[in-house]
Amino acid sequence: MxxxxxxxxxxxxxxxxxxxxxxxxxxxxxxxxxxxxxxxxxxxxxxxxxxxxxxxxxxxxxxxxxxxxxxxxxxxxxxxxxxxxxxxxxxxxxxxxxxxxxxxxxxxxxxxxxxxxxxxxxxxxxxxxxxxxxxxxxxxxxxxxxxxxxxxxxxxFRKGKTIKDVALIEFAPVRVEGPDAYVGDIYMMNVGLPENQEIIRRIGMGFVLSPRSDDAKVTLTNLGQRQAILHDVSVRLGVYRDDGEPALLPLAKLDLESGKLGILLLPREHDREVALRAVSNVPLLEAAVRMPTEANYRKEGMLPDG
Amino acid sequence: MAKIIAVVTVKPDKVKGGLPAFLTADEGEMTHIAKLLEKILDAAAHRLGDDLFIIVDRH
Structure with a gap:
């Protein structure tokens, strides 16, 4: 044998x-x-x-x-x-x-x-x-x-879609005016204590994600997808935060007017290229993907009620 | 939902109602008390104008 x-x-x-x-x-x-x-x-x-x-x-x-x-x-x-x-x-x-x-x-x-x-x-x-x-x-x-x-x-098919498939990712300056923190033009939060304002000014890194389509706009509004971005990027870049520091919180906020998503990070790693790659490669969550344009699509000449 | 759990101010007439209010002598003391409260309560200190802090619990 x-x-x-x-x-x-x-x-x-x-x-x-x-x-x-x-x-x-x-x-x-x-x-x-x-x-x-x-x-x-x-x-x-x-x-x-x-x-x-x-x-x-x-x-x-x-x-x-x-x-x-x-x-x-x-x-x-x-x-x-x-x-x-x-x-x-x-x-x-x-x-x-x-x-x-x-x-x-x-x-x-x-x-x-x-x-x-x-x-x-x-x-x-x-x-x-x-x-x-x-x-x-x-x-x-x-x-x-x-x-x-x-x-x-x-x-x-091991790798699914990532954030860069649905959004254009750009760096945006972090501004702290008085107690108000901004990423680009998007208002993020009110930070009361001067030392926390200073940390955010010094450490903070801002991104603005512009949706590439109307479908992507809905995906970016999903709170779970936003939390996933914050978690993943914080894992890859480190996070300047501790328990009992509620003001030092990485945050994602929507600009309601344009549908852009502002992201405020407090990373340990400040290499811009690494940071950009970290945000780009965040997986797109299946549960966050919506296709409203497909549902609302109508053939030309069709009556509004179908 | 977020809850205001304390107020720190230099102007007592700004605060009314059933909240713990810390009345301080000047701005330096106000900031210091707000900082201590933030660390002790694990609740964020937010500044509403020059003479008022609120401590907000989001747990």
Whole structure:
């Protein structure tokens, strides 16, 4: 018996290759970046284990179905139930951690992250299922090709849209006039104490985000998206803030007239290029995206009421 | 919702009602008391004009 023995058993080949591709796709999607979430290594172990189980379930389903064992589909249902718990687990953990953050993520960001964790398990089931199907129906070479395509697709869609897709990001000067702090022309807040005014004057960094479209205007008004920007940028640039310093708060305020969003940051890192990149790369939250222009679109000549 | 939890002023006639009010002798003392209250109460001190601070709790 040699290593190619497995290729003479197409069912087994399918299951093994499907599981490997599924687990590999979960591994590729599990990129731990500046957010350090999931935390290395224990958080990763949890998700790799779950991803492998997901992949195994997906790849086993194909040979079972080919043998007309239709109860196999109920296993996928059971798997879905398990992975819904992954979302709950992530939500609970992140919500608990969030209370101890100087600049919280906010519930919208947490929901978004939790949904991504659940969704990625289903993607790895799908990758495993397709690979296993390719092997079972057309042989291992086709299965391998499908697996590689799946991994490519996963890599391509790993990164979602970011803020720079919806808004034009510009630096704006931070002004403190008496107790009033401004970013560009946008009024941010009233800061009472002279020393806090001085800190904001010295440390403060301002951005103005101009929406690129009417849809983007609605997205930028979302409070969850704004909190996500403040959290992410504060993680990347550091934050000049402590507990018991309520006046030193990174803040995002809307210019109601133009729909522009003013952002006041108190960063530790003052490199403008790094700061610009940090704001540009904030993920666009799925829950914040709205498409009002699509709903309001009317064909020419149509009556106003449709 | 934000709540005003204290007032610091040099002009007592500016403040009426059921709030803790700290009446100070001059502007320097007013700023100092406002700063201490901000740190102690973890509530932001906001300045409304030259002679009045309010301490606002946003928890």
């Amino acid at each position: 040699n290593a190619f023995w497995v290729f003479n058993h197409s069912d087994l080949t399918g299951v093994v290759m499907g599981t490997v591709v599924g687990a590999a796709s979960r591994f590729l999607m599990l990129k731990s970046d500046y957010r350090q979430y999931p935390a290395y290594p224990h958080g990763k172990i949890i998700h790799l284990a779950l991803g492998t189980i997901a992949a195994a379930l997906g790849s086993v389903a194909v040979p079972a179905l080919l043998k007309k064992d239709f109860t196999a589909i109920t296993f996928l249902g059971m798997a879905a139930q398990q992975f819904r718990d992954v979302r709950n687990m992530e939500r609970n953990t992140l919500s608990a951690i969030d209370k101890q953050e100087l600049v919280p993520r906010g519930t919208t960001y947490i929901e978004g992250t939790a949904v991504v964790f659940e969704g990625r398990n289903y993607l790895s089931i799908l990758a495993a299922f397709l690979t296993s199907m390719g092997v079972s129906l057309f042989g291992w070479i086709v299965g391998l090709a499908i697996g590689i395509v799946c991994l490519g697709v996963v890599l391509r």
